[in-house]
Amino acid sequence: MHDVDCVIAGAGVVGLAIARALALSGREVLVVEQAGAIGTVTSSRNSEVIHAGLYYTPGSLKARLCVEGRARLYAYCREHNVAHARTGKLIVAVEPDQLERLGAIRANAQSCGVGDLEVLTRAQAESLEPALQCAGALLSPSTGIIDSQALMLSLRGDAEAAGASFAFLTSVAGAAIEADGIRIDTRDANGGTFALQAGAFVNAAGLDAQALAGRIEGFPQDLVPPRWLARGNYFSLSGRSPFSRLIYPVPVHGGLGVHLTLDLAGSARFGPDVEWIDSVDYTVDPTRGEAFYDEIRRYWPDLADGALQPAYAGVRPKLSGPGQPAADFMIQGPADHGAGPIVNLFGIESPGLTSSLAIAEHVVELLYPG
Numbered sequence: 001m002h003d004v005d006c007v008i009a010g011a012g013v014v015g016l017a018i019a020r021a022l023a024l025s026g027r028e029v030l031v032v033e034q035a036g037a038i039g040t041v042t043s044s045r046n047s048e049v050i051h052a053g054l055y056y057t058p059g060s061l062k063a064r065l066c067v068e069g070r071a072r073l074y075a076y077c078r079e080h081n082v083a084h085a086r087t088g089k090l091i092v093a094v095e096p097d098q099l100e101r102l103g104a105i106r107a108n109a110q111s112c113g114v115g116d117l118e119v120l121t122r123a124q125a126e127s128l129e130p131a132l133q134c135a136g137a138l139l140s141p142s143t144g145i146i147d148s149q150a151l152m153l154s155l156r157g158d159a160e161a162a163g164a165s166f167a168f169l170t171s172v173a174g175a176a177i178e179a180d181g182i183r184i185d186t187r188d189a190n191g192g193t194f195a196l197q198a199g200a201f202v203n204a205a206g207l208d209a210q211a212l213a214g215r216i217e218g219f220p221q222d223l224v225p226p227r228w229l230a231r232g233n234y235f236s237l238s239g240r241s242p243f244s245r246l247i248y249p250v251p252v253h254g255g256l257g258v259h260l261t262l263d264l265a266g267s268a269r270f271g272p273d274v275e276w277i278d279s280v281d282y283t284v285d286p287t288r289g290e291a292f293y294d295e296i297r298r299y300w301p302d303l304a305d306g307a308l309q310p311a312y313a314g315v316r317p318k319l320s321g322p323g324q325p326a327a328d329f330m331i332q333g334p335a336d337h338g339a340g341p342i343v344n345l346f347g348i349e350s351p352g353l354t355s356s357l358a359i360a361e362h363v364v365e366l367l368y369p370g
Contacts, residue, residue, distance in 0.1 A: 003196040004030045007184050008302060009172045009212055010045035010204035011035075013353055014147065014345065016155035018202055018359035023162035025364055030162060031185060033035040034171040034208075039152040042206050043353065045282070046260045047234075047272070050074070050084065050144040051351040054091070058111035061329040061362075066351040067113045069358035070142065073151075076357060081153045081262055082147065089143035089246040090125060092134040094298040099136050103252045106138055116141055131242035133301050143246060147264055148353060155356075175201060175220035177340045186287070198343030200341035200367050207280060207317045209346050219339050224332055225346050232272020233284045235292050236311040242300075243270035249299060254266075259294040269311055270296055276322050277315070284310040319347035331359070333366030341367055 006022050011033035023029045035041070052074055053066035077084040093099045106117045120128070120138040125137035130132050156166070169189040176183045182201040205212045226331045241262060248259040258270055270292055289308045296303050312340050319327035330346040337344075343363050352359070 002199045003180050004028050004198050005034060005197040006030070006200040006202060007172075007196070008202040008204055009033075010206055010209075011038040011166065011168075012041060012154075012206055013039055013152050013356045014043075014206075014348055014359055015202070015204035016152055016159060017356040018204060018363050019164045020159040020162065021357075021360035022154050022367075023159045023164040025220065025368070027368075029159065029164040030196075031166045031167065032170050032172055032184075033168050033348050035280050038156055038166075039149065042314060042317065042349070043148060043152060045312060046086065046148070046350065046353060047259075048145055048148045048263065048353070049246065049261055049350075050138045051354040052089070052116075052142045053112050053114050053139060053351065053354075054105055054109040054117070056108075056112060056351075057328065058108065061331060062351060062355070062368050063112040063356040064244070065355040065362065069351070069355035073146070073208070073354060075211050076147065076154075077151070080158075082150050082154050084144055084146040085264060086142065086144040087245050087262060089140040089248060090120070090129065090132070090134075091138040091140065091248045091250060092125065092132065092299050093136045093250055094134055096135045098250050102136060102138050105250070110362040114140075114142070128341060129243050129245060129247070131302060132247065134299055136298065143260060145246070146353070151353075152246060172205075172212055172215070174215045175217065177216065178343070182197055182340065182342065201343075203342070203344040204348075204365060204369075206348065207315060209317065209344060209348075213346075214344065216339075219335060219342065220335070223337050224344075226321075227321050227346075228308070229277050229280065229320040230316045230318050231275040231277045231281065231313050232316060233288050233313045233369075234269050234271035234311040235284075235289050235308040237268040237270065238307050241266060242302075243268065247299060249295070258292055260296070260300075270308065271311075272314060273292070280315050282315065284295055284313045284314045286310045316349040317347055318349060325358075329355075329359075331362060331366070333363075335366070343367060
């Protein structure tokens with residue numbers, strides 16, 4: 001007999017969404033989180049953008065789960081009064097030779113199921129956003145922004161209302177695959193240990209997912225992918241934003257360029273950039289702002305000197321490193337690894353927030369098909 005149907009490691013937005021989905025399906029769920037609160041790492045250090053799903057490889061998990069997740073997320077926000085706004089986004093070509101790339105983005109988006117992109121001439125784009133300077137743009141009306149903390153609080157509330165429990169300041173010290181389920185060994189902040197039997201285990205530990213998978217006795221370690229870390233630095237704009245929509249330059253290798261996003265109060269921030277690092281560190285180097293000015297002025301030439309302030313940084317758990325093609329999400333279920341009722345989620349970076357509700361349904365189906 002199991003102590004609990006499912007243990008989830010990690011209370012970020014994806015872990016919370018999975019806990020909610022499993023609890024609503026009637027499973028007894030325990031979420032183990034080493035921090036003292038929900039969503040303190042990747043889930044609280046991002047752009048808070050609801051992505052449309054434009055850039056991903058058609059048929060990939062990122063493409064499918066982003067498009068499905070975006071629809072689910074907008075509906076969830078409406079039904080649960082989670083603050084959000086469908087602001088729209090402009091993807092801008094800053095030079096005429098980038099216009100062809102806009103066409104490629106639009107074609108790719110259509111292959112992913114995003115058919116609402118509108119091609120804008122320079123005059124049309126600059127009439128929508130008079131502070132903008134560009135050669136042309138794509139308008140993505142289904143892109144938006146969200147209060148990610150409010151979303152996570154709502155997901156936790158739903159999960160707890162359906163019977164899920166949470167153990168904070170507790171980590172999964174190890175696990176073992178056994179004939180009748182998974183033994184989970186936990187350790188609290190005071191060094192106390194406790195073991196329990198679970199029918200299933202979900203590794204949603206984000207930056208620590210690979211390390212946690214390495215502590216599962218009996219799990220094939222050759223299936224644990226390498227982890228790369230990319231710090232994304234953000235700078236905030238002092239003063240009022242002249243833009244009402246998100247502004248993204250055409251993508252650069254490793255990320256989406258230094259783009260402008262808005263929060264729900266209308267304040268603007270720029271980022272993230274891509275800074276490859278060897279260990280998790282959220283320090284923002286103020287001197288990186290010098291490069292931000294050059295990039296931003298390509299589409300907003302009136303950015304004033306001294307207008308950018310270091311804001312915060314996030315670290316992306318990437319599955320591909322410098323110079324390598326962008327990797328897809330890796331969500332391993334029992335059929336993928338043959339090691340029992342375990343789901344590992346690796347490389348859940350953007351669009352993980354947008355995809356969270358769809359990822360949750362996918363995990364439920366992997367563990368309990370049919």
